[in-house]
Every structure is written in structure tokens, then in C-alpha cells.
Amino acid sequence: MQLFRSVIFTTLFFLTTAFYAIVLMVYGIWIPYPKRFYLAKNWADVLMWMLDKVCGLKYQVTGRENIPPGAHITMWKHSSSWETVAQATVMPAQAWVLKQELMWLPLVGWAMKLLHPIAIDRGAGTAAVNRVVAQGKERLQLGLWVVVFPEGTRMPAGETRKYGVSGALLASRAGCKVIPVAHNAGKFWPRRGLLKKPGMIQVVIGAPIEGAGRDPREINKDVQEWIESTLKTLD
Secondary structure, three states: OHHHHHHHHHHHHHHHHHHHHHHHHHHHHHOOHHHHHHHHHHHHHHHHHHHHHHHOEEEEEEOHHHOOOOOOEEEEOOOOOHHHHHHHHHOOOEEEEEEHHHHHOOOHHHHHHHHOOEEEOOOOOHHHHHHHHHHHHHHHHOOOEEEEOOOOOOOOOOOOOOOOOHHHHHHHHHOOEEEEEEEOHHHOOOOOOOOOOOEEEEEEEOOOEEOOOOOHHHHHHHHHHHHHHHHHHHO
């Protein structure tokens, strides 16, 4: 039964995403960015509601008081597709660092271009890092948060890898804070497979980590240690 529910949700996921992509393409060029992001947030809210009603998968956020005013960088654990949606409903108006292949998707990729993403070639090395820093500064100046998945790819629940340097370097160069986010969505919505398990995803927003003037490696160390240690408490 749960697999059947998961299939229904996945179908609704694609249909809903296509619908919002079309709406954004039709109206996005005529409206200012805050209203464009409102559409993205509404898309995320609708999908989170569907996930609850169809699959019985809810989420709970603690630490919202740790979100400071202004525009900063947020680094999220990457273990599922869930957080690629949830980030829009949990955090303020934002720009996403994502792989450039997503921009080639019909409808979805075209619509995302209107949301000021930072699209990178993950195989480009230093050039990709420089792109995140340069475009990230522009997004921050526009008042947008920059969302980074420092692991670069979805990791199985309970695993991690060396964090990429781009988000930490941006924080150091732009003189802003990094807000780490840990969650256990990978236990309920694994990175591979169709099944979405019922339950409660726990999301924890950590205290801001200062980036101004610091070595990016030290920033990454602080972020990774906090996220991974927090995940152990959720497990």
C-alpha cells in the first residue's frame, strides 16, 4: 500500500511541478523577484502538504530563531530529494546552487532561470568555485540567501563526504554567515527508490557560523562537524 501511495505522490509531484513551471514562465517575466519566489515557495508548500496527505510523511523544524536578518548562506545535508523542495519553504527568499544539467530540463529548467539560480558544471573544478563566489555575491547583494549542498551529491543516510569549498569561500569573501541545516529525510525518502516511508522528518537549523575573514577550510570543518554530529542525535 505504501508503495502505491508513493507512486501516486510521485505522479502528483511531476504534474504539480510542470503546472507551476508553466505559471512561472507565463507570469515570471512580468513580476518582481519576490513574487516569483512566492510561487516557488507555494510550489514547495503544496508538495509538502501532498507528501503528508498521500504518504503520511510530515516534517518538523526546530531552530528557526537561528535564522538571522539579512541575506546569508545556508548549507544543507544532502541525502534525499526532499530537501531540494523543503529549502524553499523553510528558508527566506533564496538562490540555489545547482548542477547546470537541471537547466536543460523542459519546462522546469526554463522556469528555474527566472529564479536566479547559480548553475555550475560540477566537473569544472576551480571555474565552478569561482562562479559560485562571483554570482553568489551578486545574489547576496540582491537580498537573496544562497543555498548550498556542500556534499555536491545525495549521500546515503548515515554517510558523508568531504564538503566542497565554494559555499565556505563565498562566506569568507562576502563577509556573511553560514547557517547549517541538518535533517534525517534520507531515512524516509531515500536517495534512490520510489518508496516514501511515513513518519516525521526532523529538521534542525543551527546557530550562525561566522564566515567573514576566516579560512574556508575552517568554516567547512565547523559546518560539517555540526551537521554530522546533529544527525547522530536525530538517528
